[in-house]
Amino acid sequence: MNREVISFREDTAIDEVAQTLTDRKITGAPVLGADGEVVGIVSEVDVFSRKGDTAKDIMSPNVISITEDTTIVEAAALLAGERIRRLPVLSKGKMVGLLSRSDVLEFFTHSHWTCLRCGHGQRGLQAPDDCRHCGSSEFVLERTQPGT
Numbered sequence: 001m002n003r004e005v006i007s008f009r010e011d012t013a014i015d016e017v018a019q020t021l022t023d024r025k026i027t028g029a030p031v032l033g034a035d036g037e038v039v040g041i042v043s044e045v046d047v048f049s050r051k052g053d054t055a056k057d058i059m060s061p062n063v064i065s066i067t068e069d070t071t072i073v074e075a076a077a078l079l080a081g082e083r084i085r086r087l088p089v090l091s092k093g094k095m096v097g098l099l100s101r102s103d104v105l106e107f108f109t110h111s112h113w114t115c116l117r118c119g120h121g122q123r124g125l126q127a128p129d130d131c132r133h134c135g136s137s138e139f140v141l142e143r144t145q146p147g148t
Contacts, residue, residue: 001089001097007032008042010056017055018047030088030095031059038063038088038095065090066099073125076104113139 007030008017021027021044028043040059050058065088066075075087079101089097104125112121113128117136122128127139 001099001103003097005030005088005095005098007095008055010034010039010054010059012055014047014053014055014058017042017058018044021047027085030063030086030098031055032095036094038065038090041086041088043085063088065095067091068096072104072107075099076125079104110143111141112144114142115139 006020006024006026008020010031010033012031021029028041028046030038031040031042033039040056040061041063042055042059046058046060052058064078064082064084066078068089068091070089078087079085079099086098086100088095089099108123108125112123114121115131115134115136116138118131118134120131120133121142121144122132122139127141130137131139
């Protein structure tokens with residue numbers, strides 16, 4: 001997850017939202033209420049498809065979030081199943097980070113499951129049921145360089 005999260009206040013003008021998304025080359029960001037709680041998500045699509053003057057006017061108020069204890073598998077399932085691009089990560093109701101689809105892809109790119117019996121690796125967010133080389137069902141998750 002990214003702990004340095006770009007976010008907007010509810011009263012942020014749409015022009016500023018659009019400029020920030022463009023300048024930072026991001027597709028969306030959380031909208032925070034007066035007490036720092038996540039009250040919505042605003043995306044590039046919201047900027048050009050919804051009418052209003054502020055982030056609050058155009059944001060999507062139905063925020064799906066996770067906690068720091070949520071596994072990468074659970075987060076990936078939420079991102080894919082809900083067809084969303086980002087998940088605010090909350091601790092005690094406050095945002096502590098943001099997990100994006102690209103964060104999950106980065107994890108997938110740099111990880112593989114290594115069979116403890118024969119050493120062959122397989123990619124995936126979850127351990128395979130069995131090794132396609134030796135049939136073992138015991139794996140350890142290892143971080144690797146891309147392409148290895």
